[in-house]
Amino acid sequence: MTNKVKNRIIQLRKDLSEYNYQYYVQNQSLISDYDFDVLLKELEDLENSYPEFSDENSPTKRVGGDITKNFPSIKHQYPMLSLSNSYSKDEIIDFEKRVIKLIDQDVAFTCELKYDGVAISLTYLDGKLLRAVTRGDGERGEDVTANARTINSIPLQLRGNYPKRFEIRGEVVFPHKAFNLLNEKRKQNNEQLFSNPRNTASGTMKMHDSSVVAKRNLDCYLYGLYSDKLLFDSSFEVFDELAKWGFKSPSSNNRYVEKVNSIDGVMDFINYWDKERSNLPFDIDGVVIKVDRLDFQNELGSTAKSPRWAIAYKFKAERVSTTLEKISYQVGRTGAITPVAFLKPIQLGGTIVKRASIHNADQMSKLNLHLGDTVFVEKGGEIIPKIIEVDFSKRSEESKPAKFISKCPECNSDLVRNEGEAQHYCKNEINCPPQIKGAIEHFVGRKRMDIDGFGSETVDLLYENNLINNFSDIYDLSYNDLIPLERIAEKSASNLIKSIEASKAVPFERVLFSLGIRHVGETVAKKLAKYFKTIYRLMLATLEELVEVDEIGDKIAVSLIEYFNNDKQKLVINNLINHGLNFTIVEEDQNSDVFKGMNIVVSGKFNSLSRDEIKKLIQENGGKVVSSVSSKTDLLVAGENMGAK
Numbered sequence: 057m058t059n060k061v062k063n064r065i066i067q068l069r070k071d072l073s074e075y076n077y078q079y080y081v082q083n084q085s086l087i088s089d090y091d092f093d094v095l096l097k098e099l100e101d102l103e104n105s106y107p108e109f110s111d112e113n114s115p116t117k118r119v120g121g122d123i124t125k126n127f128p129s130i131k132h133q134y135p136m137l138s139l140s141n142s143y144s145k146d147e148i149i150d151f152e153k154r155v156i157k158l159i160d161q162d163v164a165f166t167c168e169l170k171y172d173g174v175a176i177s178l179t180y181l182d183g184k185l186l187r188a189v190t191r192g193d194g195e196r197g198e199d200v201t202a203n204a205r206t207i208n209s210i211p212l213q214l215r216g217n218y219p220k221r222f223e224i225r226g227e228v229v230f231p232h233k234a235f236n237l238l239n240e241k242r243k244q245n246n247e248q249l250f251s252n253p254r255n256t257a258s259g260t261m262k263m264h265d266s267s268v269v270a271k272r273n274l275d276c277y278l279y280g281l282y283s284d285k286l287l288f289d290s291s292f293e294v295f296d297e298l299a300k301w302g303f304k305s306p307s308s309n310n311r312y313v314e315k316v317n318s319i320d321g322v323m324d325f326i327n328y329w330d331k332e333r334s335n336l337p338f339d340i341d342g343v344v345i346k347v348d349r350l351d352f353q354n355e356l357g358s359t360a361k362s363p364r365w366a367i368a369y370k371f372k373a374e375r376v377s378t379t380l381e382k383i384s385y386q387v388g389r390t391g392a393i394t395p396v397a398f399l400k401p402i403q404l405g406g407t408i409v410k411r412a413s414i415h416n417a418d419q420m421s422k423l424n425l426h427l428g429d430t431v432f433v434e435k436g437g438e439i440i441p442k443i444i445e446v447d448f449s450k451r452s453e454e455s456k457p458a459k460f461i462s463k464c465p466e467c468n469s470d471l472v473r474n475e476g477e478a479q480h481y482c483k484n485e486i487n488c489p490p491q492i493k494g495a496i497e498h499f500v501g502r503k504r505m506d507i508d509g510f511g512s513e514t515v516d517l518l519y520e521n522n523l524i525n526n527f528s529d530i531y532d533l534s535y536n537d538l539i540p541l542e543r544i545a546e547k548s549a550s551n552l553i554k555s556i557e558a559s560k561a562v563p564f565e566r567v568l569f570s571l572g573i574r575h576v577g578e579t580v581a582k583k584l585a586k587y588f589k590t591i592y593r594l595m596l597a598t599l600e601e602l603v604e605v606d607e608i609g610d611k612i613a614v615s616l617i618e619y620f621n622n623d624k625q626k627l628v629i630n631n632l633i634n635h636g637l638n639f640t641i642v643e644e645d646q647n648s649d650v651f652k653g654m655n656i657v658v659s660g661k662f663n664s665l666s667r668d669e670i671k672k673l674i675q676e677n678g679g680k681v682v683s684s685v686s687s688k689t690d691l692l693v694a695g696e697n698m699g700a701k
């Protein structure tokens with residue numbers, strides 16, 4: 057029976073690996089998604105019922121689920137050096153001259169793409185993935201094997217005629233398609249968007265939950281083989297072998313890699329990809345040029361920092377020219393004004409660009425923008441590209457300089473620019489719509505009133521329907537107010553009312569933080585609450601009294617006084633007090649000091665109270681909880697199953 061099971065498991069793993077390889081490496085679909093999932097489920101069930109046959113490189117491990125608490129530091133067997141970078145073709149010519157001088161004969165070069173991702177080193181033993189390690193500082197990296205297993209183009213089991221043990225290096229990239237999908241989802245969930253694929257790939261590889269990594273659909277290209285003995289003659293030849301072992305390695309079919317016999321060939325490759333890179337499904341930031349013969353590479357060796365047999369050529373950031381159609385001004389949550397350029401749509405770095413940021417008034421005058429100008433736009437690491445300069449040769453004589461606005465586009469109040477600040481602000485916090493909504497979003501946020509189900513879309517919806525105009529209005533909301541709104545279902549309406557009610561229990565220090573007083577963050581709010589104990593004393597405090605408080609300076613004190621002098625803010629606070637929010641510190645119960653000065657260990661399982669509750673009781677009564685029994689222990693609180701201590 058178990059033999060039959062074992063054979064079936066082996067067969068399923070083999071088939072699933074093959075389908076996976078064909079799909080993610082060869083771009084061929086041999087089976088429908090549905091059929092694949094059915095087989096995967098069968099394998100998963102068998103592995104669950106027969107854990108004795110489990111294997112960490114089984115295709116079921118691709119979906120992740122391992123939680124990594126920390127990533128152990130691993131010493132690289134071969135240091136992971138970084139390449140020296142060059143930004144001009146002259147430097148490439150110098151590189152060739154240096155190489156020829158040292159080798160004393162003509163050499164061929166391998167040209168490759170320089171992937172803009174996260175460097176990774178994979179070790180295989182007997183055809184199985186043993187370990188995946190990040191570059192780290194080049195000497196030591198972090199073990200991210202659980203996360204690497206979820207990347208479908210990294211083979212868990214090799215095919216063909218592979219060496220017994222070797223290391224292979226490459227780059228984990230975030231393909232544009234997967235990256236854009238991820239951001240679309242985040243947008244729908246009101247989460248902050250990721251700004252660029254490389255940083256996101258890097259952050260993803262360090263995530264602690266590998267099942268989240270699995271859902272991100274990262275990709276991996278491999279290019280560097282390391283082992284104890286020289287396995288091949290040429291670095292170009294290695295690519296073909298890697299493909300035979302099941303790796304997604306760059307191939308000459310799509311010109312991702314090329315062997316050239318002269319520096320002219322190198323230049324051709326650079327020029328080709330400088331133009332074509334925007335059509336790639338992932339980001340590259342240059343090309344890599346290597347001496348092709350591996351014996352020459354050994355002869356050339358390395359400096360302390362980088363190999364002498366390779367160099368990277370970095371592309372200049374891609375720039376295009378287009379027309380500046382208009383400039384509009386956005387008002388942020390804090391009242392900050394940002395000019396945004398609207399451009400005639402144009403293709404740049406794989407996406408259509410319609411807008412560019414200008415940052416502030418100084419930047420605008422520095423660029424000397426006229427409406428209708430032809431401008432050069434460049435994409436750095438960010439989603440929104442920048443205007444670099446104006447093409448003055450194309451400026452029409454009738455065009456007029458763009459002038460920074462003097463009034464808020466949302467509420468028409470005069471803009472203010474404080475000395476030493478680059479940004480203009482609308483100071484009309486109380487009546488300027490984006491600022492009103494911003495204050496409400498701040499109020500309901502997680503570390504503040506923590507009202508569940510109150511995202512920015514809900515704030516917009518309620519504000520636009522005149523149901524809330526400041527955050528004290530939240531506590532006047534009723535189920536019947538919410539139900540007529542199209543986008544709120546019955547269940548979410550009653551949940552929302554429940555969480556609003558629950559928020560009344562939030563302690564004073566967090567209520568104070570929620571008010572959004574400028575310069576009063578989490579820590580300052582805590583200090584103020586502890587010192588004044590109640591809002592009534594805080595509201596009456598003078599500047600002198602305020603700066604008495606530890607770490608409260610003039611800036612915070614002035615901001616507090618301004619805030620509490622504002623009649624509209626006072627009214628809002630009054631309403632909140634009437635709704636029963638905590639504006640006074642709830643004094644802890646009068647506790648005894650029966651445990652004063654005692655070191656107490658809590659161990660084992662308890663029925664009536666949780667261990668944390670017991671620890672809290674000890675602390676409230678003057679005792680100190682320590683983690684293990686020692687000669688200094690005064691008391692041991694023992695529950696069941698506390699072990700042989």
Ligand SMILES: [Zn+2]
Pocket residue numbers: 387464465466467468469482483484488489
């Ligand atoms: Zn305004």
